[in-house]
Amino acid sequence: MEKNTLENNKSFKPIFVQDEMSSSYLSYAMSVIVSRALPDVRDGLKPVHRRIIYAMYKGGYDWSKPFRKSARIVGDVIGKYHPHGDQSVYDALVRLVQDFSMSVPLISGQGNFGSIDGDPPAAMRYTETKLGRISKFLTEDLEKNTVNFRSNYDETEKEPEVLPSQYPNILVNGAGGIAVGMATSIPPHNLGEIVDATIAFINNKEITISQLMKHVPGPDFPTGGIIIGKDIIKQGYNKGRGSFKIRGEIELEEKKGGRETLVIKSIPYQVNKSLLIEKIAQLVRDKKIDGIRDLRDESNREGIRVVIELRKSVEPETVRRQLFKLTNIESSFGFNTLAIVNSKPKILNLKEFISEFLKFREETVIKRIKFDLKKAETRAHILIGLATAVENIDETIKIIKNSKDTNIAKKNLLSKKWKIKKSIKMISLIEKKKNISIYQLSVDQVEAILELRLQKLTAFGINEIESEISSLAKSIIEFNKIINSKKALYNLIIDELANIKDKFASPRKTKIIDAVLNYNIEETIQKESVVINITNQGYIKRGPLSSLKSQKRGGKGKSGISTREDDFVVQIFTANTHTPVLFFSTQGLVYKIKAHKIPEGTASSKGKSIFNILPLKSHHSISSIMPLPEDESEWKKLMVIFATSKGNVRKNTLEDFININNSGKIAMKLDQDDKIIGVKICNDDQDILLSTQFGKCIRFKSKKLRLFKGRSSKGIKGLKLNDKDKVISLSILDNSQIDNKVINKDKKIKHAVNRYILSVSENGYGKRSSYLDYRVTNRGGKGIIGIINSPRNGNIASTIVVNDTDEILLSTDKGSIMRCAVKEIRIAGRNTQGVRIKKLSGTEKVVSVIKIEDNIK
Known part of the structure; x- marks a missing residue:
């Protein structure tokens, strides 16, 4: 009976299980790709990182303010924007603090945030954080309608879809993530070099990747190291895929008595130093590396220093090659430059990264300039009204005094045609009206007049109004010039990039050399x-x-x-x-x-x-x-x-x-x-x-x-x-x-x-x-x-x-x-x-x- 009822009921539509599973899994996969695992090409951030920075921005945890407990920030993030586990949010926050993970850390930390030896950070109740200085250039202008906002998970808050980044953060700090069926691995770069390449692209849109590489010769890892093979880097920058070798720096030092030591001065990116030392010690115990008599870690806050003392009559170069061959002091880093572009995952080459950023930056700057222009025009319009009222102050006071209430005063002021002489110059600067002797006020101007403070009636107050109108007039001219001229717009973007470079650029840490890696096994044998x-x-x-x-x-x-x-x-x-x-x-x-x-x-x-x-x-x-x-x-x-x-x-x-x-x-x-x-x-x-x-x-x-x-x-x-x-x-x-x-x-x-x-x-x-x-x-x-x-x-x-x-x-x-x-x-x-x-x-x-x-x- 029940079966017949279901078959005769036309409101039911049969669905094949495989179709439902395929559709549901695809939806899940796209959710992971777009909303969790991959960074946005515009600001270089994954959603969790963006929400952390925005929560700190909204909370007022600016770089100039005191540190705040990390637990408080994590609570804001998961309570308002990111309904996931607090530990996962804290782990993401910790990475933004680590100077060995980020080329330019976005958050400043106080306390134990882990180490290059793989030591875990202290619990969030102990550590304290605030936004890094450079994060200002990620969040600045958020209040100027530069980016779109969307509702949070429970529609009680608004969050930005993307931050109005002023520099290509995706290239500077890189990114890594594993989604469903795809992954991304974007290496970090030197901020100064990326800014130079962006400016070069702005000046010449037809610039080739080879020409861009004159400014950006390759990745610059926060842990230093040596990248092997310029041609492989070029392939990665052209195709968005590739893999290159990166080595730690091993220098030869001679001690008293002629005894030689090898000193590890840097290690490859994301290599655990403590595990590396353990691996070397194990190889020495197993006699797979010959000639090492002592191994100790002398690293401190000034940098990495792992000392390898050699026995006499041992060839240091052979031991060095054995270390490269048998340990991850030489490791591979894979290019896989996958990022979210227009809500879809896409593999980009070096030029496309910069192009997408510039396209986004043009939009945000234009939106910001239009916001500032509207604000300046509104303020100038109000000031013209105030200047008109001050010029006719006696008549203005009489109208207000004789009005029964505020509405009648507003109506009378609106209907009045004011004779002006001194305000003609100010009106011509803003509204581009010439040879006018009669001026009629707007509603906004009348409301401002009714709220006028008596101190504005002094000679200083009148001069202050004139000075402000003059300044606003110049700003309005400049804003219109930027809106209507690509050249002016690009000059502004270049100036902002140059300012960021001056404040935050640092010397390159990673060296790039050409070397033959396919050496014979004999070269690693003492x-x-x-x-x-x-x-x-x-x-x-x-x-x-x-x-x-x-x-x-x-x-x-x-x-x-x-x-x-x-x-x-x-x-x-x-x-x-x-x-x-x-x-x-x-x-x-x-x-x-x-x-x-x-x-x-x-x-x-x-x-x-x-x-x-x-x-x-x-x-x-x-x-x-x-x-x-x-x-x-x-x-x-x-x-x-x-x-x-x-x-x-x-x-x-x-x-x-x-x-x-x-x-x-x-x-x-x-x-x-x-x-x-x-x-x-x-x-x-x-x-x-x-x-x-x-x-x-x-x-x-x-x-x-x-x-x-x-x-x-x-x-x-x-x-x-x-x-x-x-x-x-x-x-x-x-x-x-x-x-x-x-x-x-x-x-x-x-x-x-x-x-x-x-x-x-x-x-x-x-x-x-x-x-x-x-x-x-x-x-x-x-x-x-x-x-x-x-x-x-x-x-x-x-x-x-x-x-x-x-x-x-x-x-x-x-x-x-x-x-x-x-x-x-x-x-x-x-x-x-x-x-x-x-x-x-x-x-x-x-x-x-x-x-x-x-x-x-």
Whole structure:
């Protein structure tokens, strides 16, 4: 029954739910956009900010008056104009006070209004506020019908739709807000620059954005900082969208004793300083930023000062780049210049912002001038009536005296035609009537005469009337000139803007530079000497070379890596964190990474599996690691020598290995039972030395080894091996410039050359011999004895080239590392066993000996 009644009732209209939801949500969205989240292009204020300033204006909380409790102001705002939560209104008020949020604060505060460290403001019952001095130029002329008013939420009060701002506040203080489906992000600017750009636009309406940018080079944030990239700013000013980088200023200061410190002098806009410092401290604890020994905040009311003390021998520029890369001391600011224009959201470019403001300013000034003109004309009209009455004072008094009441007196005065002589000049100034001798009063003039005070009848009073009429006449002429002349109107606007600039402009705080931001990750890595080792089972790590101290010959060494029982260190080398490193696998593939990408480990950690760093197959292992020059353009000038365990050698240019992709590249083709044992950089002025595990050596000239093209060859025979022997070391020797005859006459000269071949056995014994003892032969021979592999010595672990000033690192299969000076090792002939270099325990064996190249620059 009820259903039929509803269906037959024509007053009901069916509505689809989706249509109702869409319509309602759209209405809600537009309400948020227009009435809450976005600023008006004319005064640059959101409704809540406008209502706060208007409530303070109406309450008389002017800059020249005493401070008032913030709670009182918040109460006025929510009671009369903004029916929302008191905390949201107070938060909006607080922002208008903060000099680190506003380029020119609109409200002056007394008390705690928060800090750049993110500290919250005190409760509104404790803080006090009043309008800032510049707010006068937002609210002035409100009573002169310059803007439209509307009813408040309960229609008991009137509020302005917009404030008659005298300067482009939307650009000066910027704005940010999130609406429904859209957001705005307008950066603050320098007041003086914006005024200059506005005046330039007034003088030339065809001015381009590039020309405007000569006055406004970019945003000017209250917290300073450095904006990176002028072209990005120009894009934002042209399109209204974009994003640029802003950095805090980090300056280098040198303290006594040569110790260097980095000092943060400013931070990016809206970055929390306290959280920034915590982030830096966390990065230091996590060892993601190296070289910082102390961090403290010395900021005060004079400005930001965060001191970062650096360790000695640390590159300050690298630490600076690490801070930029890993913290929000370098952050992005997005342009999204959305504002309300004619009650609709619109994205504006720089010129449109100024154009819209000027259009609004023209309207408000004309309205103000018309208001002032009408007021002046009304006052002048009254004064003419008073002057006429004073000139005919006797007759005026007689008419009033003989009238029964005020109405009859008013009627008689209106009907009277007054003879004038002195007032003719005043009437001609105001009403532009000439040669008149009779004047008839208006109702307003008669009412003013009836209220005339007797003191006006004195000679001084009459002169005062004449003087005021003369002044009003000049004002009326000027007002009409402004109303009828665009030039005069613009001159007035320019004068008002110049006045604001003189009173409130301040020097620019934010610097603008052009800089390359796409720097390589290596630029954020501290350059330092590191030692890198790899185990037989493929575990690799790096650590600071400074952690290893030199020891006397015969020492026990220091634990350098923790290995499993069936694992041992097979190779150690030194480099710096920026060194490109080539990894050669046992199967002849080559991989390339930078040293800093090798995981850092503690002194006793085993490191990370090489399979987590390089795309090795499960049956592959790394046989040789080759650090290279950082400048890859130099690689073309270098040659590289390959040596295999079967005694083969090959020479290539290093240029063949510049472009190596992530999956690696074939370095050398090998027989199934062969492997690469060494890869070295070499030139034609040097010799090649191959050494075997049985103590045999062969030395031949590099220039006699032909240069191979490509990477697919197996190479040629370098050393003919005995059964079960294999090549273990590849060394590069400089040619001797000493005649062999001189050497034979004076054996001591061998040691004067100061270059040696150091051979170390797996049992920890070794010696160094003059490299002149190793004669040059042709490649492919059986070689000569380099060191005796007796039962005491065991097989040879490594043979390398050293001099007196070098230091070496010995590594054992149990993970022990020893750093030793070469000069501590005895000099002996080739056909000797040598002396103990490292004391081993149990079945421990030496597996690797390398020379320390601690010459990082």
